[in-house]
Amino acid sequence: MNICKAKNYQDMSRKAANIISAQVIMKPHCVLGLATGSSPIGTYKQLIEWYNKGDLDFARVMSINLDEYKGLSPENPQSYRYFMNTNLFDHINIDKARTFVPNGLEPDPEKACAEYEEIIRKSGGIDLQLLGLGRNGHIGFNEPADAFARETHCVNLTESTIDANKRFFESEDDVPRQAYTMGIGSIMKARKILVVVSGEDKADALKATICGPITPQVPASILQLHNDVTIVADEAALSKMDI
Numbered sequence: 655m656n657i658c659k660a661k662n663y664q665d666m667s668r669k670a671a672n673i674i675s676a677q678v679i680m681k682p683h684c685v686l687g688l689a690t691g692s693s694p695i696g697t698y699k700q701l702i703e704w705y706n707k708g709d710l711d712f713a714r715v716m717s718i719n720l721d722e723y724k725g726l727s728p729e730n731p732q733s734y735r736y737f738m739n740t741n742l743f744d745h746i747n748i749d750k751a752r753t754f755v756p757n758g759l760e761p762d763p764e765k766a767c768a769e770y771e772e773i774i775r776k777s778g779g780i781d782l783q784l785l786g787l788g789r790n791g792h793i794g795f796n797e798p799a800d801a802f803a804r805e806t807h808c809v810n811l812t813e814s815t816i817d818a819n820k821r822f823f824e825s826e827d828d829v830p831r832q833a834y835t836m837g838i839g840s841i842m843k844a845r846k847i848l849v850v851v852s853g854e855d856k857a858d859a860l861k862a863t864i865c866g867p868i869t870p871q872v873p874a875s876i877l878q879l880h881n882d883v884t885i886v887a888d889e890a891a892l893s894k895m896d897i
């Protein structure tokens with residue numbers, strides 16, 4: 655694992671955006687695996703800034719997002735499709751028809767997940783997967799569990815994740831209890847993985863991810879087995895480690 659120490663959230667975001675830019679410049683028709691949550695917002699802002707300066711062209715890029723709340727429509731401001739449109743896609747020249755997020759409105763989990771795996775398979779594989787890290791070590795919505803889930807599946811969100819994400823909803827009761835997420839197997843197939851981590855509340859999860867045993871109780875710990883992972887973390891997130 656390549657650990658890159660950033661001073662703060664802004665520095666982390668710029669470093670991560672540099673890595674994504676390099677990917678897009680080197681392979682203009684690349685497949686980007688994208689993430690939601692507060693961790694990547696600064697990275698997306700930076701990419702938009704460089705796009706506006708004429709440094710980046712997303713016309714041939716395809717994107718595949720990690721996850722979506724089950725039951726939320728693309729127009730729902732809390733949906734991850736809405737998040738991606740407003741935080742990135744609406745501001746760059748990506749072809750929206752080539753941006754994919756699991757279909758939160760598909761009530762049949764088997765159908766929703768099989769369709770999404772087919773999209774990943776047909777894409778030819780994700781070149782660079784961007785990830786945030788949950789406070790409990792989750793990646794995508796792969797929550798701590800007894801076994802690693804391989805493919806896209808439907809999950810019941812844990813109390814910790816519902817608590818962490820309630821800030822985006824009017825009340826905790828409005829947070830959906832289920833989501834569709836790419837599995838650990840789908841994530842691990844990406845050619846390169848980039849993880850952005852900021853803040854002291856992630857320090858324990860980050861330490862367990864990097865130094866702990868590989869266990870489905872800390873889903874991100876599986877990344878130790880991937881051969882091309884870069885973690886860009888700020889000083890606060892690295893505060894429990896000697897790095």
Ligand SMILES: O=P(O)(O)OC[C@H]1O[C@](O)(CO)[C@@H](O)[C@@H]1O
Nearest residue numbers: 690691692693786787788794795
């Ligand atoms: O970046 P945040 O908001 O701390 O969330 C961490 C992770 O949890 C999620 O919100 C759930 O998948 C991801 O989107 C994110 O990468």
